[in-house]
Amino acid sequence: MSFRYPFVVSMASVDAAGVLFYPELFRHAHDAYEAMMDEVGFPLSTILAHGQWRLPIVHAEADIERPLAQGEHLVVEIAIASLSAHSFQVGYVFRGADSRRRARALTVHVVMDPQSGKALPVPRGLRDALESLHHSD
Amino acid sequence: MSFRYPFVVSMASVDAAGVLFYPELFRHAHDAYEAMMDEVGFPLSTILAHGQWRLPIVHAEADIERPLAQGEHLVVEIAIASLSAHSFQVGYVFRGADSRRRARALTVHVVMDPQSGKALPVPRGLRDALESLHHSD
């Protein structure tokens, strides 16, 4: 029910204390989201090229439970946390090599008409694709 | 009561749709926070070099109300949103050239002993410094 995305905390992502700089947590979350969208058949580059709608992120949040150090191998477990007529939420759990949770994040996505900037309903095909990664706990 | 930090949405910060990539919103928020900490006499580089405590960010969130486009001139208004014995919250409002609010963010900071990883109370000097940027609306 969830998609897994591994990454290493590299020098590019840490601050002067040697731990993950929090905006980089969101960057890795987004990389995981892109990989998930590829997996379900809706690559972001195709959505953008197609041009009929976009999926702007209107809210993002994260809790960092323990600092993530340079060199650590992490996995992002990503799933659809909620799915409604006009938006969906993506949930992310970051786990260390010992499988313990280290951080979590959530993003809220809406569907937008790129011409008018107006909200649109979640297209049927996308809805079906996301449903496969939807869990309700 | 608040500190202002101007920036331009540059190519480095946008996605393929030409709008601010949301992790970059947090990066700019952090740049504003660093400038504020300099202003109140607690530069992050000094805190780190001093080595007695650190200020990890344990929670971050943002709402993006309207997409921010490449080339836009923005201002971050930053203030202390709350201040308690063991943590403080920093609030950020992003405004466009017309002064309208475009996005907002919040970060929660705790004080940590870098040796033990244990929580510490907010040091008195820091507390007094942050008080000057504290508002309660």
Added chain:
Amino acid sequence: MSFRYPFVVSMASVDAAGVLFYPELFRHAHDAYEAMMDEVGFPLSTILAHGQWRLPIVHAEADIERPLAQGEHLVVEIAIASLSAHSFQVGYVFRGADSRRRARALTVHVVMDPQSGKALPVPRGLRDALESLHHSD
């Protein structure tokens, strides 16, 4: 003859040793280049929206003479290092608060037709605009 762009080495730009992570040197160089292009009347967002040509960077290089530490205030001095029929080079000198040179960089820009991917001559208007920041030392 040159354009000046100030910036502070913030947490977002440093590595675990507390010094500028070198890809971030190029990011700041690009921010300076964008500010310069705005100044001479060719904002990158306008070039992209206009859609007749793009200015891809085909070569970039930098020398870091002394590490740049978190919290340092720097200035990028940027100028057109060369200007030919089909390309131009932008030169960057990074100076510390004491005006001493700390790093330098160079980028090579060509003009490209976005449809065909073919090279184009430097448009006359752009050429004239860049000429004002061209020096030959």
Added chain:
Amino acid sequence: MSFRYPFVVSMASVDAAGVLFYPELFRHAHDAYEAMMDEVGFPLSTILAHGQWRLPIVHAEADIERPLAQGEHLVVEIAIASLSAHSFQVGYVFRGADSRRRARALTVHVVMDPQSGKALPVPRGLRDALESLHHSD
């Protein structure tokens, strides 16, 4: 004789034209370098924690032969391009899914005493480790 590091051009790395923002080429090169240093037994986090020497990058350069688009799957082939008493050079070739070269980069690394900032010879153990990835074409 070379080490391979795969990555995908994600939204985080592209500009408003949907192609790799060149400072991000260096970021991916550095991620590849870190993975290589892990492989040869000298993780950067260990070097930093050990504290006897650092490996600052004093020069970096890249040529981008064809723009790299969002969603592309690339491989970095990384090898030691030169190895002398006081420095070493790392070479990077970026290849697309069809194995054709799309970009290349080079970084020059020196050994530095973190206390004095003075140059040191390349330590024997590191030299031996790098030798295994050294080629002389």
